[in-house]
Amino acid sequence: MNQETLFIAFSTQKGGVGKTAFTVLLSSYLHYQQGKSIAVIDCDFPQHSIMEMRKRDQELVITDPYYKRMAYHQFKEISKKAYPVVASNPVDAIADAQKLIEDSEGKIDIIFFDLPGTMNSKGVVLVYL
């Protein structure tokens, strides 16, 4: 069956309640444990907290022997690369997702969008008058 990539973004009426944390946990669970192909578009401009988290992880894996060993075992066990994280913003997010789908070799099952802390950010809500 030819299924399209699913787009998911979590939103809440209040900021700071775990949207980013839940996005990372669910993405990682589905990608590493459930065999899904995941990508994350980090729209929380300019903090880009998931992107920053990914940079810290990459640095740890290179510099710390413990995390280097863990990364090696994980890669050996599941033969799978880390899911891509793209730095974006709410205005360009959909175009960036389309580009990711076009550029990806295999199919991406789900793309998660991590939204900014407030809906008052340009591009989060489209108003048609």
Ligand SMILES: Nc1ncnc2c1ncn2[C@@H]1O[C@H](COP(=O)(O)OP(=O)(O)OP(=O)(O)O)[C@@H](O)[C@H]1O
């Ligand atoms: N399950 C959890 N247990 C404990 N602390 C958590 C949990 N989930 C998130 N946090 C903490 O709560 C804070 C807010 O989480 P997070 O950044 O994920 O929220 P957010 O909704 O994305 O915030 P924002 O609206 O600013 O984007 C962070 O300090 C995070 O470390």
Ligand SMILES: [Mg+2]
């Ligand atoms: Mg957040």
